[in-house]
Amino acid sequence: MLKDTVHYSVAESEPVRLVQVTDPHLFADPEGQLLGVNTTQSFQAVLNTFSATQYPADILLATGDISQDYSPESYQHFVDKIEALDLPCHYLPGNHDDPRLMAVRMQGDHVFGQQIIDIGPWLILMLDSTVRGKPGGYLGEKQFELIDAAVKAYPDKHVLLVMHHNPILMQCAWLDQHCMANGEDFLARTSRYPQVKGVLWGHVHQQVDKLHPGPHGDIPLMATPSTCIQFKPLSSYFALDTVQPGYRLLELSGDGSIRTNVYRVPGNRFSPDNEASGY
């Protein structure tokens, strides 16, 4: 049995149901804004949109950039809002997070930082792609060792790899300088495992649904809108999109396939400052 593993059981006839939220960029001050969007309100609106569906998720994944100001209070606000959902939440760090502060402040009855989640016929690996003090990412050898050890310990499980940074380029030059620097190597190495059935990330503040052609078949590559501001796809310079914040649902089946969709807050409440040139 591996250390640092959380176990969940699900009914055999049911898929594993996940909800992902990412990049809330919360502030200590609940009035704090990122480029004209109140990130506390937009995060709450995303959670409300999800809650209203009464979707029976098993767990929630939060894929980094929880804080925008590195404050203990921003993490506490996250925990308080998540606790109200009454759903286990597993998180990993983004480039805007302070992992040590997270470990101390991201605690609650439903909030966990363990990296290995054993749930029904699936294994979800919460990887750390951050590089201290840098906006870009890199997957270090320790993380590859964790993948290897987990797959060896649970050879019969399907594996979903989750992290903050994008292993593929977004064709946005300004954003691609902050990608996972060894993303190509990451996909080549991990797709050799027949168990790896999906890769999921945040960071790019936009939806991605693509397939990576691996030696054992196509692997879904998925990224999810931020719960606050959205980056404009395919823009070489910094530009924001007017589409609303959102979240992703995933259904992981016993046969290793994934059904997934992105959902957004209805209406037009969260419009960013169009003149913004960065943050």
Ligand SMILES: Nc1ncnc2c1ncn2[C@@H]1O[C@@H]2COP(=O)(O)O[C@H]2[C@H]1O
């Ligand atoms: N104009 C810009 N040019 C390059 N990088 C930027 C710019 N504005 C913000 N960034 C960084 O790029 C990151 C991409 O998403 P993040 O939420 O990690 O936070 C962003 C900032 O750290």
Ligand SMILES: [Fe+2]
């Ligand atoms: Fe972000």
